[in-house]
Amino acid sequence: MLDIRGLRSGYRNYEVLQDIDLTVAEGEIVCLLGHNGAGKSTLLKAIFGLLPVTGGEVNVAGRDMTHARAFDKVAMGLRFVPQEGNVFPNLPVEDNLRLGAVKGAGGPAAVARNIREVYGMFPILQERRDQPARVLSGGERQMLAVSIALMTEPKVLLLDEPSAGLAPIIVAQLFERVRLLRDQMGKTVLLVEQNVTEALKISNRTCILEEGRVVYTGPSTEKDAIVRKLWRLD
Amino acid sequence: MIQTLIIGLGLAGYYALVAVGFALIFATLRIFHVAHGTVFITAGYVFWYMHRIHGISLAISATAAIAAAAALGLAIDRFLYLPIMRRGGGMFSVFIASLGIVLVFDAIYLVLTSGVIAVARTTSMELWTVGGAAIRKFDLGIMGLVALTYFLLYLWLHRTRTGLEVRGLTDNEQLAAAVGMNVDQTRNAIFLVASAMAGLAGVLTAYDGGITSDSGNRTLFIAVVAVILGGVRNILLGSITGSLALGIITAYAGFFYPEWVTFCIFAIMIILILFRPKGLFG
Ligand SMILES: Nc1ncnc2c1ncn2[C@@H]1O[C@H](COP(=O)(O)OP(=O)(O)O)[C@@H](O)[C@H]1O
Ligand SMILES: [Mg+2]
Numbered sequence: 001m002l003d004i005r006g007l008r009s010g011y012r013n014y015e016v017l018q019d020i021d022l023t024v025a026e027g028e029i030v031c032l033l034g035h036n037g038a039g040k041s042t043l044l045k046a047i048f049g050l051l052p053v054t055g056g057e058v059n060v061a062g063r064d065m066t067h068a069r070a071f072d073k074v075a076m077g078l079r080f081v082p083q084e085g086n087v088f089p090n091l092p093v094e095d096n097l098r099l100g101a102v103k104g105a106g107g108p109a110a111v112a113r114n115i116r117e118v119y120g121m122f123p124i125l126q127e128r129r130d131q132p133a134r135v136l137s138g139g140e141r142q143m144l145a146v147s148i149a150l151m152t153e154p155k156v157l158l159l160d161e162p163s164a165g166l167a168p169i170i171v172a173q174l175f176e177r178v179r180l181l182r183d184q185m186g187k188t189v190l191l192v193e194q195n196v197t198e199a200l201k202i203s204n205r206t207c208i209l210e211e212g213r214v215v216y217t218g219p220s221t222e223k224d225a226i227v228r229k230l231w232r233l234d
Numbered sequence: 235m236i237q238t239l240i241i242g243l244g245l246a247g248y249y250a251l252v253a254v255g256f257a258l259i260f261a262t263l264r265i266f267h268v269a270h271g272t273v274f275i276t277a278g279y280v281f282w283y284m285h286r287i288h289g290i291s292l293a294i295s296a297t298a299a300i301a302a303a304a305a306l307g308l309a310i311d312r313f314l315y316l317p318i319m320r321r322g323g324g325m326f327s328v329f330i331a332s333l334g335i336v337l338v339f340d341a342i343y344l345v346l347t348s349g350v351i352a353v354a355r356t357t358s359m360e361l362w363t364v365g366g367a368a369i370r371k372f373d374l375g376i377m378g379l380v381a382l383t384y385f386l387l388y389l390w391l392h393r394t395r396t397g398l399e400v401r402g403l404t405d406n407e408q409l410a411a412a413v414g415m416n417v418d419q420t421r422n423a424i425f426l427v428a429s430a431m432a433g434l435a436g437v438l439t440a441y442d443g444g445i446t447s448d449s450g451n452r453t454l455f456i457a458v459v460a461v462i463l464g465g466v467r468n469i470l471l472g473s474i475t476g477s478l479a480l481g482i483i484t485a486y487a488g489f490f491y492p493e494w495v496t497f498c499i500f501a502i503m504i505i506l507i508l509f510r511p512k513g514l515f516g
Contacts, residue, residue: 012322050411074414082412088405099402102395103414148413 001026001188002047002078002156006056009046010212015054016042017212022190024156029182029189031199031220033230034209040192041083043209044158047190048080049073060156074103077155081162083192086145089134093125096133096144100151111151118147121177139170146177156188157181163195171195175202200226237367238489239482244373244442246481247380251435253457253464254387254473255428261466262403262424265328269310269335271454273429277303277436278445279343282354285441295354300433307429308422310335316418336451343447353444354437376438383431384470391470396423404469456480459503 002024010016016039024030034040045051047058049070057066060076068076088096097118101111119126122143128136133144142162149157159178163171179202181187193199200206200220208216208229216229252274259267281299284290314335315328361368391397399420403410411417439445439453457477464476480499487498 048412070411071414071416080412082408085406085408086412088402088409090405091401095398095401098398099410099415100413102399102402148409152414 001028001061002190003059003062004047004056005059007043007046007053007058008055009051009053010042011051015212017046019056020209020212020214022207022214022217024188024190026155026188027182027186028205029178029191029203031203031206032190032192032209033194033196033199033206033226035230038209039212040209041160042212044080044160044190044192048078048158050080071103074152074154075105077152078158079149079152079154079156080158081145081149081160083160083164087133087136087141087148090132092130093133093136093144094129096148097125097151100148104152114151114153118150121180122147138166139174142166142174143177146174150181154187156190158190158192160192161194162191163193163198171198175199178202196227196230236364237369238485240367240369240373241489242482242485243478244370244376244481245485246478247373247376248435248439248453249457249460249481250380250474250477251383251431251438252453253460253477254384254469255431256454256457257461257464257466257469257473258400258424258428260461261469262400263421264325265315265332266325267310267332268329268451268454268458269332269339270307270428270432270457271450271452272336272339273303273307273310273450274432274436274439274453275343275445275447275450276306276339277433278354278440278449279347279352281437282352282440282445286352286354286356296437299437300430303433303436304426304430307425307432311421311425316421340447340451347447349447351444351446352440354440355442355444372442379434379438383434384474387427387431388470390427396420400424456484456499459499459506462503462506 004020004022007020008015008017020043032040032043042051046053049068053066057064059065060073060078063076065073065076088099091099094115097115098111101114104110104114124140125144125147128140133141136144146159146162162174162178166174175198178189178191182189191199191203200223203220206216206218206220206226207214208226216226218225220226252270256267256270259265259270277299280302281295284298285292285295314331318327318331360371362371391401399410399415400423402413402415403417403420435453436445439449460476460480461473462476463479464472464474466472483498484495487495
């Protein structure tokens, strides 16, 4: 579903990513681990079209989308939930959701249906529909951020550290939702995480990034190997 | 003194039309668009040229002038600001480019008009006498027009999809791109709407007191102070309150101490900057 080959990208005068190869099959959760500054966020932004790609290719559902802009990628069924600033803080929850749908194919009826669906999944958001997003708790904010991305019924979700700063019980709830997105809705997810234990529980495969390179790929059941690799114990 | 108050409210109307567009552009795109004053005065001159010089009807001249303003504002963004930003230019570069536009157009208009005031009106103003005070119907008309414009702007921002996008862009620019918004299209809409409102103000000013080649800058500076005064947290409310305050202040100052009007405005600005150095536009 998501096929990345030899991807190079980064910031002005600073190429962070070096020849990244990564595939995520349809209906799979791939977890992307790595220390701070490894280039995980950069990789998601490059895949999504928010950073210039200087080499390699990004294929989505078999189509070359390497140089497509973010709004074309949204139209193709790809969505990105940034690590920070992932809601519109001063707008009501429901306007946040509507903004999530600006690139949606359907009309107002489809938007209303998707909002209802999101409220079904996260009832707390319905209770807070008229409140500005800034008053939400950390967990609610992440739920809103994911919901904004769900508004266009995407096939592939790129999630950047959704559990950052959340209490363990909230993390478990949130990850349970992400698991349901795959198991019940067939979504494909590339999940960047720091919370290794929880991320391994829900993901099919794991990929470790170090200094802009992929240094490990394997099934998420290989917890020992992954942890050893992550802490450079090998 | 009601007479002066009404004049002040009329002035506030002009400021409010210019200020709200400036605030909209600043809040959404962080561009300090001083050429907004050029857009304002261009509409004034187009209107004056068509209506006063060529005797074309009020409605057609005004419509053409507002359209010209919208087109000029859009062109400045498309052919100047956007290319600068695409090439990695920061907001300071964009500001200097904007200033460049102001100076170029100032020079052109000064040459074309030889510095003579351009009054587009061909008839005298109708007055209304209320309790001994002579009130110009025109000032009341401006107030009505501004109220209507603000109402339409409110509907645009809160009831349309483009308006929703504009609010999203104001609140979180990065996420606006991430949700798949075509930010370039949204900014076109912002420049069109903001410039059309400046154009309306330019037409009204040219019709009312007339314009000289420096009227654009003067009005723009007052509008900027109004925006600083009212803030851009709430674009509509901030612009209107700031403009009302400055309109009334300039009207009374102009009545009692006309030579101190400019002093007043800039004294207000300096005091504001002194006390809110960071939250200038907050
Ligand atoms: N906006 C930016 N401009 C320049 N360099 C950046 C920017 N954002 C991140 N970097 C650099 O890119 C590298 C990778 O960062 P990032 O992708 O955010 O890492 P991670 O998400 O894995 O913690 C780091 O060295 C970081 O300093
Ligand atoms: Mg990161």
